[in-house]
Amino acid sequence: MTLLPIALLLLGIAIGIPVALAIAIAGLSFFLTSGAMPPELFIQRIVAVTQSFPLLAVPLFVMTGIVMNYAGITGRMMQFAEAMTGHWRGGLAQVNVLLSTLMGGVSGSANADAAMQSKVLVPEMTKRGYDVAFSSAVTASSSIISVIIPPGIGLILYGFMGNVSIGRLFLAGIVPGALLCIAMMLLVALLAKRHGLRPAFDAPMPWPQRLATLRAACLAMTVPFGIVFGIRFGWFTPTEAGAMAVLFAVIVGLLYRELKWSHVVPILEQTAQATAIILLVICAAQAFGFYMTWERIPETIARAMLALTENPILLLLIINLLLIIVGMFIEGTAAIILLAPILVPVIASVNIDPVHFGIIMVLNLTIAGVTPPLGTLMFTTCAITGVSIGAFVRASLPFYALLFGMLMLISYLPELSLWLPDFRMN
Template sequence: MIAFLFVILFGLIALGMNIWLAMGVSGVLYILIEGEISLRMVASTMVGGVDSATLVAIPMFILAGELMNKSGITSKLTELADYLIGRAKGGLAYVAVVVNLIVAGVSGSAVADASAVSSVIIPSMVKRGYDRAFAASINGAAAVLGPIIPPSIPMIFIGIISGISVGKLFLGGIVPGLLMGTVLVAAIFVISRRRNYPTVQKELSMSALKLLLRDSFFAIMAPVIILGGLIFGFVTLVEVSVLAVLYILTISLFVYRSIHLKELPGIFFNSAVFSSSVMIIFAVVGLYQYLIAYVQLGDQLGELIREWDLSPFTFLLLINIFLLILGCILDAVPVMLIFFPVLLPIAIELGIDPTHFGVIVVLNLMIGLLTPPIGVLLFLECKIAQVGFGELLKEIWPFVLALIGVLLLCTYVPALVTWLPNLVFGN
């Protein structure tokens, strides 16, 4: 009977219905057809889905990303990175990766990072002779780093619904995120030389470097403050999200003076709209989680896996395939919120570290942001770069394969994920 629920869900999404609405409608239809569950559970489970103080951190980080986008912080980081590495062949593509790694430590959102970085770097890449589709593809692939390098909104989701330490999840994403950045740089190196992208000769001077460092210092300090506060326990997750907003707002208003007071209502409004679109998914997922618990789907899957006698190796391989496929047809948020609580107990029973499993799930679903037909980053990059969807798909596959290679490496070498969290927080 539970299969009927997902058939309705996928059918409504295929018809073009918004994801949260499709989830709500399919859940209510399931209750009506099943006949034994009171419709009053719809309201109570939806309220329960957003009844967590930790969720306050999500709109705060979304607001931090919006402020960063409007304040010109990204432009300052781009200028510094371009000065340092822009003279190499494919230099601006390297800049895209480096800036995304830094910006990721503030916004925690792939969409926010892509909007901020791509709108700055893609026009410059096109002016310097890069193909539009290549510029869009590397910026889209680099934006995946946003939800992996802390702070990470998806990892906050995972922590809230599972009880896994968000701090451990954040630290667990650092090494995989750096590895992903490394393989993207390697792919850029090969492609840039094959296509003989032009180099840009710039005069190096200490005075110019000092000026760039002065302008970008406060921007670089934003992720340092956020991560430092979490790692050393000075602040909670919600407090650090508020601190991020206050810090970026302060430097934007009084140091860079790139945001005016009259612009703040619009920034707050945009952040509120985006945040509400996330929070309503949490609400309808509360209904889904109740229905899944009602039919004991987790117990059924656990029994099935015990019957198949799956090893941890095989289980993780199947999970990777399952999540990569789901990432092609569903948004990452409902997938992790619906299926992670079901799969986590099975993973723990097989001896898989919960932090390791949580990070692997996030890696899978973030790569899904680059895969059609739902891949939201693909559509965003097409719009920013003004390039056709088919052209972008041809260019992005080398980067997607490189990211999947890191996913497999982190899947089967758990220490890449767990070493840093265990070093800071202990086993």
């Protein structure tokens, strides 16, 4: 009966039960069949996690992104991105990549970024003669950047579940995120030349106009830097940083005179909906995690992995392969919540820095989101743009090669992740 909850979890996911419910059913089966504790403890474990102060950062950063959309800040950021890169070959595709990087400091969610750009940029790219499959592939692949640029929600969840400093995780994501942006823009330039894509503008936009778009967008772009430096210098905690980001977004929206009282209800509704999905998974995973701890499953898995190899290089390769496979079938947020408590002790035992591993884990599981068979970013983008899965996958092959190459680079060069947090927080 020890493995019954795991079997039920896998069965539930396989037959299409929502992940949160599959996890809850699996956890409940343990409390009903163990005989070692009252079933009421299942409810207690679910409720207890909602009292966690760090988790308050999730709805706050979700609300920040939604408020910025209503405040017109997102549109101004897109105008700035187009002003800087629109004259390049494949200019709108470059705008797509750069906007995802800028949006990383706003929404912190790859799914939100992919959905927004699929609705806004892909139709415009299609009008300019871009192949819709290529546009969809750029949109889904570039949205991955947003999860490791602070304040990525995945980093917050990993820090909470793995007991790792969220402030250090935020700092650790800046350099890998910037490198990923540069690499993807270079790939887009290469593909644009191959496919004969034209720039959005015939000539570079004059610098006075570029500076005007920068002034309009600069307030929004200070959010991630304000969060990182505020946490670093002890002005506020990561959770309090979320509240400050919401306040800042509201003030900017009022200054731009685009945020209205009529927006309050839809902002709260969208925040509640997005937060409920995440927290339902977290609550269910807390009960399931109690079962795994009681049965000492994390320790068993750790011993099994270490029995294969204690070489950090080979162990990272094994874990990366495991995460890619898991991420193909389970949404990244749920996978982080389930696997972080298991894998953090494993990597710590071979002296792999948990902050470095957090960047690897979040990036890995998000990359898996653009791959078949069940990648959520792939389905989100294709559902909005109307492109077939087969066409999307064919157009994404160069991006897959780049993303997995960058994953290996970040995995085996920990300095890319750790240089900034070690420099600023030691």
